[in-house]
Amino acid sequence: MSATVSSATPQQPLPQVRADWLPLAIVPLLALAALPFVGSPSTWLTLTVAGLAMGLIVFIIASGLTLVFGLMDVLNFGHGVFIALGAFLATTVLASMGAWTASPNLLVNFTAVFTAMLVAMAAAGTVGLAFERVVIRPVYGQHLKQILITMGGMIVGEELIKVIWGPQQIPLPLPAGFRGSILVGDAAIEKYRLIAVAIGLVVLAAMLWVFGRTKVGLLIRAGVQDREMVESLGYRIRRLFVGVFVAGSALAGLGGVMWGLYQQNVIPQIGAQVNVLIFIVIIIGGLGSIGGCFVGALLVGLLANYTGFLAPKVALFSNILLMVAVLLWRPQGLYPVAKR
Amino acid sequence: MSSAGDSGRTATEPPLLALEGVQTHIGAYHILHGVNLAVPRGGLTVLLGRNGAGKTTALRTIMGLWRASGGCIRLDGEDVTGLLTPDIARRGVAYVPESMGIFSDLTVKENLALAARGARRAEDIDARRLERVFGLFPALERFWLHPGGLLSGGQKQMLSVARAIVEPRKLLLVDEPTKGLAPAIVQNMIAAFRELKRETTVLLVEQNFGFARALGDSVAVMDDGRIVHAGTMAALAADEALQHRLLGLSLAAHQ
Numbered sequence: 043m044s045a046t047v048s049s050a051t052p053q054q055p056l057p058q059v060r061a062d063w064l065p066l067a068i069v070p071l072l073a074l075a076a077l078p079f080v081g082s083p084s085t086w087l088t089l090t091v092a093g094l095a096m097g098l099i100v101f102i103i104a105s106g107l108t109l110v111f112g113l114m115d116v117l118n119f120g121h122g123v124f125i126a127l128g129a130f131l132a133t134t135v136l137a138s139m140g141a142w143t144a145s146p147n148l149l150v151n152f153t154a155v156f157t158a159m160l161v162a163m164a165a166a167g168t169v170g171l172a173f174e175r176v177v178i179r180p181v182y183g184q185h186l187k188q189i190l191i192t193m194g195g196m197i198v199g200e201e202l203i204k205v206i207w208g209p210q211q212i213p214l215p216l217p218a219g220f221r222g223s224i225l226v227g228d229a230a231i232e233k234y235r236l237i238a239v240a241i242g243l244v245v246l247a248a249m250l251w252v253f254g255r256t257k258v259g260l261l262i263r264a265g266v267q268d269r270e271m272v273e274s275l276g277y278r279i280r281r282l283f284v285g286v287f288v289a290g291s292a293l294a295g296l297g298g299v300m301w302g303l304y305q306q307n308v309i310p311q312i313g314a315q316v317n318v319l320i321f322i323v324i325i326i327g328g329l330g331s332i333g334g335c336f337v338g339a340l341l342v343g344l345l346a347n348y349t350g351f352l353a354p355k356v357a358l359f360s361n362i363l364l365m366v367a368v369l370l371w372r373p374q375g376l377y378p379v380a381k382r
Numbered sequence: 383m384s385s386a387g388d389s390g391r392t393a394t395e396p397p398l399l400a401l402e403g404v405q406t407h408i409g410a411y412h413i414l415h416g417v418n419l420a421v422p423r424g425g426l427t428v429l430l431g432r433n434g435a436g437k438t439t440a441l442r443t444i445m446g447l448w449r450a451s452g453g454c455i456r457l458d459g460e461d462v463t464g465l466l467t468p469d470i471a472r473r474g475v476a477y478v479p480e481s482m483g484i485f486s487d488l489t490v491k492e493n494l495a496l497a498a499r500g501a502r503r504a505e506d507i508d509a510r511r512l513e514r515v516f517g518l519f520p521a522l523e524r525f526w527l528h529p530g531g532l533l534s535g536g537q538k539q540m541l542s543v544a545r546a547i548v549e550p551r552k553l554l555l556v557d558e559p560t561k562g563l564a565p566a567i568v569q570n571m572i573a574a575f576r577e578l579k580r581e582t583t584v585l586l587v588e589q590n591f592g593f594a595r596a597l598g599d600s601v602a603v604m605d606d607g608r609i610v611h612a613g614t615m616a617a618l619a620a621d622e623a624l625q626h627r628l629l630g631l632s633l634a635a636h637q
Contacts, residue, residue, distance in 0.1 A: 257495070257496075260488065260492055260495065260496055261496065263487060264492075267488075268483050268485060270447060270479075271479070271483035271485070272496070273447075273467040273468050273471070274447070274467055274471055274476075274477040274479070275471060275497055275499065276468050276471035277468055277496075277499070278466070279468075379487075
């Protein structure tokens with residue numbers, strides 16, 4: 043080998059690889075900062091677990107949305123349809139498995155809930171595939187049209203849900219084994235919140251594995267940064283995008299089941315309600331950033347619970363305040379995606 | 383593998399890449415006005431021209447990143463004009479853009495693992511090709527686990543070229559590889575491309591005439607979206623009047 047580029051390459055060391063832990067550190071800092079205001083440690087623990095549960099559910103729902111934007115610059119305001127679909131399917135599936143949910147056996151309860159989750163994910167994924175083909179594909183690269191047509195898609199979806207399930211609120215009771223609380227010291231922690239945290243962590247671990255260890259994950263991370271280059275390397279990014287859209291829709295369906303169980307009832311407007319929250323989360327996190335989405339979701343979840351307890355009136359706009367504060371600090375979000 | 387310097391060969395063999403009357407519009411702008419270009423098989427062809435002449439547009443049109451609005455692009459005799467970028471890449475064309483297109487959040491290892499389409503993981507990259515990459519660009523081995531975004535400009539350029547050659551390719555499209563690089567690194571890039579052009583065909587867009595002259599076997603000059611001269615680099619290098627007429631002061635300034 044005669045030619046090398048080593049000889050003239052300055053041998054200066056590269057800057058150390060330093061992970062940006064600061065945004066992640068805000069999560070425990072926020073929790074600790076809330077402790078003196080809340081006062082009672084047991085109440086604080088209850089609120090913190092509730093906040094983490096809510097945050098992880100929101101993360102599951104929002105992760106697909108942020109990737110869809112990162113990969114193809116698509117603003118999908120119709121994401122809420124998949125949440126609503128998941129939640130309403132859960133009411134049907136769990137109602138039809140009445141004996142399973144009424145059983146005091148936790149394993150039997152889990153089987154029923156997992157069945158509902160699988161049905162919700164399959165349905166939301168399938169509807170997502172059709173939604174991408176019919177609604178999103180004609181408006182690639184046109185943000186204004188995307189906003190208008192996906193909002194329209196959301197309205198149509200909501201009306202279709204009213205046609206099928208009716209316009210009224212439907213109760214979604216927790217299975218027998220999920221009800222009640224366990225006592226940690228003086229703190230009563232609802233069992234379902236712990237279950238939601240556990241499921242959220244499993245989904246997070248699966249995502250970290252996909253993004254860190256698989257080629258598809260690598261392609262998604264690369265595609266979020268430079269779509270054109272991924273195509274120039276011979277990968278069909280549109281196929282990747284459709285895959286991410288379907289997976290993101292399925293995750294929103296899963297999140298819908300968990301959100302419905304968290305609220306213990308479902309209304310047709312559930313999608314529109316959660317939509318605002320998840321857009322705040324992905325903006326706080328940095329559009330396209332999965333790590334930012336995770337931190338943003340936890341912050342939103344925790345803050346909503348603390349302010350809901352301390353100052354219920356502030357809770358109504360606490361997420362907006364959080365977004366303003368974050369964007370003043372980091373205008374591109376907590377973890378901005380490095381675009382070319 | 384032979385060099386395009388074998389002058390008799392290029393005359394008889396059909397070109398690897400041929401552009402026939404290629405037109406490109408970008409929005410309302412008409413950029414390429416019927417480009418005719420033949421890139422002989424083997425060796426290095428330089429595409430010269432001042433800023434805004436349409437060189438980058440020509441490369442991007444070949445790669446399918448901008449759609450040709452007229453004319454025909456043939457690769458190895460096959461019409462690839464309407465193909466999508468990934469399908470052109472899969473026919474053995476690699477692209478090193480002017481921006482280098484490094485995935486800055488991904489490590490050097492991950493950048494190369496993506497470029498090796500046949501490899502599921504970095505460990506599956508053909509060991510001999512990786513050795514070749516490290517032979518040409520040892521810095522990449524040293525910074526194997528560093529994010530691409532932390533590399534210096536020269537190292538990023540090395541990574542960008544390395545991605546293009548980590549799998550066997552028929553044709554490398556390289557856009558201004560010396561832009562912004564220190565002179566010492568430019569000299570070493572020349573050495574690297576001398577090696578590369580022995581095993582594959584390179585079409586290189588360049589403004590630095592010194593770099594182009596050191597490497598080019600054949601040359602085409604663009605102006606205002608057209609090819610205004612095509613021939614051997616030796617002939618152009620020997621004819622100062624022609625250089626002055628074709629390239630003018632804007633290029634002379636880069637020499």
